[in-house]
Amino acid sequence: MALxxxxxxxxxxxxxVAVNEVDLHIEAGESIGIVGPNGSGKTTLxxxxxxxxxxxxxxxFFEEQEITFLPPYRRAHLGLxxxxxxxxxxxxxxxxxxxxxxxLFGTLHxxxxxxxxxxxxxxxxxxVGLSELKDKVxxxxxxxEKKLMEVARALAMRPKLLLMDEAMAGxxxxxxxxxxxxxxxxxxEEKIAMVAMVEHIMRAVVGxxxxxxxxxxxxxxxxxxxxxxxxxxxxxxxxxxxPLEEK
Amino acid sequence: MIWNQLAGNLTQGLILGGVYGMATMGLSLIFxxxxxxxxxxxxxxxxxxxxxxxxxxxxxxxxxxxxxxxLVVGMALGFLFFYSVMRRLVGAPELTSLLAxxxxxxxxxxxxxxxxxxxxRGYNWDVGRVDLSVTVLPWAKIYAFLGSVAIAxxxxxxFNKTRAxxxxxxxxxxxxxxxxxxxxxxxxxxxSFAIGIGLTVASGVLLTMFIPVGINPYMGGPYTLKAFxxxxxxxxxxxxxxxxxxxxxxxxxxGSYTLFALLPGAEPFALTRFLSFxxxxxxxxxxxxxxxxxxx
Amino acid sequence: xxGSKYLPIIPVYxxxxxxxxxxxxxxxxxxxxxxxxxxxAVGQAFNIFFGMTGYVNFGYVAFLALGVYGMALAIHYFxxxxxxxxxxxxxxxxxxxxxxxxxxxxxxxxxLRLGGAYFAIATxxxxxxxxxxxxxxKIWGGSEGIIFSKQMTEAFGREMxxxxxxxxxDISVLLIAAVAALITLYxxxxxxxYALMALREDEGAAKVMGxxxxxxxxxAFVTSALLAGLIxxxxxxxxxxxxxxxxxxxxxxxVEAIVIVMLGGAGTLLGPVVGGLLYGLxxxxxxxxxxxxQLLIFAPIIIVIVVAFPEGVVGVLKRRxxxxxxxxxIL
Numbered sequence: 001m002a003l004x005x006x007x008x009x010x011x012x013x014x015x016x017v018a019v020n021e022v023d024l025h026i027e028a029g030e031s032i033g034i035v036g037p038n039g040s041g042k043t044t045l046x047x048x049x050x051x052x053x054x055x056x057x058x059x060x061f062f063e064e065q066e067i068t069f070l071p072p073y074r075r076a077h078l079g080l081x082x083x084x085x086x087x088x089x090x091x092x093x094x095x096x097x098x099x100x101x102x103x104l105f106g107t108l109h110x111x112x113x114x115x116x117x118x119x120x121x122x123x124x125x126x127x128v129g130l131s132e133l134k135d136k137v138x139x140x141x142x143x144x145e146k147k148l149m150e151v152a153r154a155l156a157m158r159p160k161l162l163l164m165d166e167a168m169a170g171x172x173x174x175x176x177x178x179x180x181x182x183x184x185x186x187x188x189e190e191k192i193a194m195v196a197m198v199e200h201i202m203r204a205v206v207g208x209x210x211x212x213x214x215x216x217x218x219x220x221x222x223x224x225x226x227x228x229x230x231x232x233x234x235x236x237x238x239x240x241x242x243p244l245e246e247k
Numbered sequence: 248m249i250w251n252q253l254a255g256n257l258t259q260g261l262i263l264g265g266v267y268g269m270a271t272m273g274l275s276l277i278f279x280x281x282x283x284x285x286x287x288x289x290x291x292x293x294x295x296x297x298x299x300x301x302x303x304x305x306x307x308x309x310x311x312x313x314x315x316x317x318l319v320v321g322m323a324l325g326f327l328f329f330y331s332v333m334r335r336l337v338g339a340p341e342l343t344s345l346l347a348x349x350x351x352x353x354x355x356x357x358x359x360x361x362x363x364x365x366x367x368r369g370y371n372w373d374v375g376r377v378d379l380s381v382t383v384l385p386w387a388k389i390y391a392f393l394g395s396v397a398i399a400x401x402x403x404x405x406f407n408k409t410r411a412x413x414x415x416x417x418x419x420x421x422x423x424x425x426x427x428x429x430x431x432x433x434x435x436x437x438x439s440f441a442i443g444i445g446l447t448v449a450s451g452v453l454l455t456m457f458i459p460v461g462i463n464p465y466m467g468g469p470y471t472l473k474a475f476x477x478x479x480x481x482x483x484x485x486x487x488x489x490x491x492x493x494x495x496x497x498x499x500x501x502g503s504y505t506l507f508a509l510l511p512g513a514e515p516f517a518l519t520r521f522l523s524f525x526x527x528x529x530x531x532x533x534x535x536x537x538x539x540x541x542x543x
Numbered sequence: 544x545x546g547s548k549y550l551p552i553i554p555v556y557x558x559x560x561x562x563x564x565x566x567x568x569x570x571x572x573x574x575x576x577x578x579x580x581x582x583x584a585v586g587q588a589f590n591i592f593f594g595m596t597g598y599v600n601f602g603y604v605a606f607l608a609l610g611v612y613g614m615a616l617a618i619h620y621f622x623x624x625x626x627x628x629x630x631x632x633x634x635x636x637x638x639x640x641x642x643x644x645x646x647x648x649x650x651x652x653x654x655l656r657l658g659g660a661y662f663a664i665a666t667x668x669x670x671x672x673x674x675x676x677x678x679x680x681k682i683w684g685g686s687e688g689i690i691f692s693k694q695m696t697e698a699f700g701r702e703m704x705x706x707x708x709x710x711x712x713d714i715s716v717l718l719i720a721a722v723a724a725l726i727t728l729y730x731x732x733x734x735x736x737y738a739l740m741a742l743r744e745d746e747g748a749a750k751v752m753g754x755x756x757x758x759x760x761x762x763a764f765v766t767s768a769l770l771a772g773l774i775x776x777x778x779x780x781x782x783x784x785x786x787x788x789x790x791x792x793x794x795x796x797x798v799e800a801i802v803i804v805m806l807g808g809a810g811t812l813l814g815p816v817v818g819g820l821l822y823g824l825x826x827x828x829x830x831x832x833x834x835x836x837q838l839l840i841f842a843p844i845i846i847v848i849v850v851a852f853p854e855g856v857v858g859v860l861k862r863r864x865x866x867x868x869x870x871x872x873i874l
Contacts, residue, residue, distance in 0.1 A: 050751055076753030090744040101741050104734055105753030114734055157753060284660045286601065286667065335850050341659040342597050343849050346801065349601070350845040353798065357839035468794070472671050475664045483660075507679075517679030517686070524672025531665055532653045 001064050003028045003161055004049065009058030011044055018044040020218035021058070026161065031187060033209030033226070034198045037238065040215040042198045043085055046163055050082045051075045062161075079107050081159030085166040085198075087146035091139030095130060096121050098138050099153045106157025117156075124152040128182065144171055148179075155186065168204045180207040206230070214238070249505075255382030256501040262384065262392040263457055264497020268490035269395035270450030270470065271477040272402060277443035279484035280419055281436055283333065283344040287352020288474050289467025291321065291444055295451020296462045297359060303370045310372060310387075313452045314394060321448030325441030333440060334433070352467065360464040369460035391456035398449065399490050415439055419484075469520060473500075476527045482536055499526070548732055551812050551874035555724045558816055559583075559717060566713075577713040579823040581778050584720035585796070586803035586815030586822075588774060591727055592767035593801070594810035595739040596760050598662050602650070602669025603800055606643040606768040608791035609673075610775025613639030615689045615786045622691070622698035631698055632707070636776055643772030646673070647765045655760040658746075674792035688787035695784060712782035719773050726766065727812050731874060739763060743810070795838060799826075802841050805848045808855030812874040817856050 006024040010017065019041045026032055034042050047053045049060060051072035060068045062078050070078075081102075090098050099121035104112060112120070125134045128148045133141065138149060147167055154162055168176045205212060205226070212229040214222040216238050222229050229235060270292060277285050285291075295317045302308040302316060328351055336344050374386045406412040417425040418435045426432045454470075455462065473496065481492025503522050507515035559580070566576035589603055617635035621627060627634075646669070654665035678686040695704040730736055738759040741749035749756055779791065799822065807818025822841075829837050848855065854862075857873065864870050 052747070052751070071755075072750040073753050073755045076751060082751055084748070088745050088748040090741050090748070092744065093740055097737065097740070101737050101749075101752055101754075104737055109753055114732070114737070117737075153752070278660070282660075284663055286663065332846055332850060340597060341663075342599055343853070345599050345660070345663050346805070346849045347846055349599075349798075349801075350842040350849070353838055353842035354846075357836075357842065361839070468671065472668045475667055479661075479664060512681055514679045514681060514685070517675040519679075520675035521672050521679050524668035524675075527665060527668050527672075528650070528653050531657060531661060535657050535661055 002026060002061070003030075003063060005061040005064070006045075006049070007059045007061070009045075009048055009055045009060065011041075011048055011053055011055045017218050019048060019055070022215075022218075022220050024213065024220065024223070028160065029187070031183075031208055031210050033205040033212045034215065035202075035205055035212060036215030036221070039217075041218040042215050043165060044218075045215070046082065046165055046198060050080060050163060073105070076106055076157060076159075077109055079158075079160030080163070081106065081154040081157045081161065082163040083147070083150040083154050083165055083167055085169070087143065087150055089138035089141070089146050089149060091137070093138055094135050095125060095138055095141070095149050095152075096134045098149060099125055099156045102153040102156035103158075106159060108158055121152075121156055124156045125149075127155070127186070128152045129178075144175065147171075151179075155190075158190075163198075165198045168201050173203060176201065176204050177207065180204055183208060202230075251381050253502065253505050256505045257498055258379065258382050259384070259388075260497040260499075260501025261494060262388050262497070263501065264494040265392045265395040265490075266450065266453045266457060266493070267473060267477055267497055268481075268493020269398055269453065270447060271474045271481070271489040271493055272399065272486040273443040273446030273450070274474050274478050275481070275484060275486045275489040276446065277440055278478070279486065280415060280439040280443075281333070281337075281344075282341075283336075283348065283440075284341075285443070285447075286345055286349040286471070287355065287467075288348075288447060289469070289471035290352035290355040291324070291447040291467075292451040292454060292470045292474075293359065293462075293464060293467040294324070294355060295321065295448040295453075296455045296466065297363060297368075297451075298448065299452040299455045300368050300370055300462050303372065304368075310452055310456050311390060311394070314449055317449040317452045318445045321445035322441040324448065325444030326437060328444070329437045329440045334437070337436070352471075356464045356467065363464065365463055365465075367460065368462040370455070372456070372459060387456045387459075391453040394453050394456075395450075395490075398446065399487075402446070402486060411435075411438065472520070472523055472527075476523045476530075479527060479530050479535070496523075547871060549728070550871045552724060552728055554813055554872055555816055556721065558820070559721060563717060573713070575823075575827060577716070578827065579820055580713065580717050580720055581774070581819075582799070582803055582823040583816045583819030584716050584723060584774050584778070585771070585800050586807060586819040587720055587723035587727055588767050588770035589800040590767075590804045590809060590811075590815045591723070591730060591770065592763045594804055594808075594814065595730060595736075595743065595763050597743040597809075598655075598659050598760065599801070600666045600669075600764070600767075601663060601794075601797055602666040602673075603767075603771065604792060604794060604796040605646065605669045605673050606771035607775035607779065607796060608670075608786075608788075609642040609646055610639040610772035610777075611780040611786045611791050612683055612689075613637075613642045613772060614776040614780030615691050616683065618691045618694050618698060619689055622694035625698050625700075628699070629703075632781070635780065636773060639772040639776035639780075640769050643768045643775075644765055647768030648761075651761045651764045655764060656757050670792045670794055670797075674788050677788055684786070686788055688785060690785040692784035707781050708784060709782075712777050712780075715777040715781070716774060719770065719777065723770050724812065724816070726770075727815075728874070730763070730766075731810075731812060735759060735762065798838065798841065798845075802845055802848075804855075805845065805853070806855055808857030808860075809853075811855070811857040811861065813860075814855050814857040821856070 002025040004026040006022055008021045008023060009019055010021050011019040036042050048055050051070060054069055059066055067075055096118060100117040103117035103120040125131055128151055130145060130148055133145060151167060209226050212226045213220060214229060214235050222232050222235055274285055274288050277283055298317045298320055299310045299313040302313045332347050336347055372387055376383050376385045406416060414430045414435050417430055418432055422432050477492040477496045478489055480495060481488030500519050504515050504519050507513055507518045562576050562580055566573045592600060614635035617631055617638050621631045621634060650665060650669055654662045677683055738754045741752060741754055742756045742759060746756055803818035803822045804815055806821055808814030826837055861873050864873050
């Protein structure tokens, strides 16, 4: 049983087809990278998966349960976590409180109290390396710190599938490597959390993803193990360049 | 017999609806461009009513002359409020602009109260009537309707044929894109707000051509509610939707009045006000983007 | 450690205690203290929804009004059964809660699913709509309202009726304010607090984090309405012994609630108390020296607060006491 399955999903905005008949499947424990030029439909795809948009055509399944029309908060309870392309912290609350929200309303909702949630939050804050900042007001963090906090917040939801949208954008290569390492660690430890990303940054994709999905003008161009996908002539053409050198 | 009366009332309702619709166009324009709900709407209508009243009683000017005067007064007020308050609220949470416009409305009411007192004012502008078999229509009301239509048409032309109007439309579509194209977005916001307020104040004049009595500082309340019902009916961001929403609303209001009057022991006037509220809730429940709704 | 959660309630209760002692101790102060407590109570009830969700309910006074009607109707219909004694008051309170609660459920269920602007629009009509329903359908006394002072005397006996109106009505408002404070504290510190904070900050992100925003908005909305109903039943109903639609549906009470909460600090525990005291005193003072000008003065104040000073007095206070010994007490 696939953890997440998309069946011919199509999302239109007026005349514009942002996502065009996309089939996708993600198994538990996989790490996937979703890449593509700007406007290829990656973020829209994410929004359809997390429930912000409803597709005009097609269906979405989570653990073989249809969730196409399920509201976002219910998907979170089922185990879908997500971070945003442009950070959306709860600005006037502390880092600790932000992450606690994830703990309180994620897959543990209804079974976890405020004190436990705060403890859980502390654990994940430490994991991403923000322990010193945990009582700082989230709005005062740097963009990179905000992104890390969002990762912690999404992880605190104890998700089965973690969608990360451009989590690495604007990061120093050293930080990217560190985060990739962190995510791999988490994937191993938590076992359940499966991490998918939407990245422009090849360094992150290559370091992290076992399989790569390449989007182009709303369609899925290629869906293959990383090395293969990046050498695929269609992909090379789309990115207007020569094949990627291994770093 | 009852059908005649109903037909008569509906005709009156349609004519009044045109004025209501025009009154709501300002509201929809302001929301469409600035995403601000002018909660003080009724107070601006009231200002227009007083403009008409004062020009008529103090200077003997017909309400028709009061229309452009009210437009000017309204735009002046709009610019004043925009530059003193609203401009600082761009990007603030919705709540803030709601409260600001709410407070502005109250300030207007209190200032007018200071100047004119709380008694009910009125004036009498009799230019004869027209007898259609089902009802008798004073020419004043017909002028009001024609005035509303004229203003709606002018607005349409302005939006589509002038540079400024096109700039406004571009800002509604995509303010960042417009900015990049060289549109002075800040000025467009100010202009749109001012025009929206101008329209609202002018509608107060037209309204008095219909109901030349009961003019007092607190008369605005019911009009705010009506305007919101109409705006939601027609699609909150669409000025044209507002106009047609107004027509529909006028029909419903008058038609229901006749029907309520048939109920023994009921007070039809108050019940039509309740009906507005019920309709509002109903639309929000079923189709919040409005019957003629444009996509939000 | 567990107990420290309740520290912030201490300043609030001290404040209320002081008000009570002044009222009892100093002759002639009772009415003023009663008014101040009324404003604090209204502020706290209003704050539970407005302060915590960031949504404005322009029709707030309708819940106070329904509260009065609940009490009025209970006394009107049950006064012959004087064996019920004070049970009639209980019925009145229950009825007040039921009526305010029902209206809030109806309006909330329809309007809270939509965003802030639509919600505001929906609530603009609540006052008007409900008032005209009563007047138009001529129910509950129609546009003439209900006067029930005589019926109170019949139900409770002259002395008791008098004491209810003059003493117990005001004390009840104080008790309601105290309860409202406790509820506010629970809403801020508990799970609900996190949900409300999140949806207030960023409703879209909150949804994706697993928060059923409509449910939480509704909880806050109904709670705020129920408290308002209780306040109306006591402060207007029992105390004034009559209800008259144009008075009880007067939008200026909503304006006052907004000023009180914003001045004091929206979303804080202490805010409405501070706001209520400041506003009440200012209004009292203004009524003495400049009657009829209150709205003209307070409306621009709303604008100034909204533009320049949105966190209110307690908001600023919270920032100042960060890191000091006072911090756990100011919420």
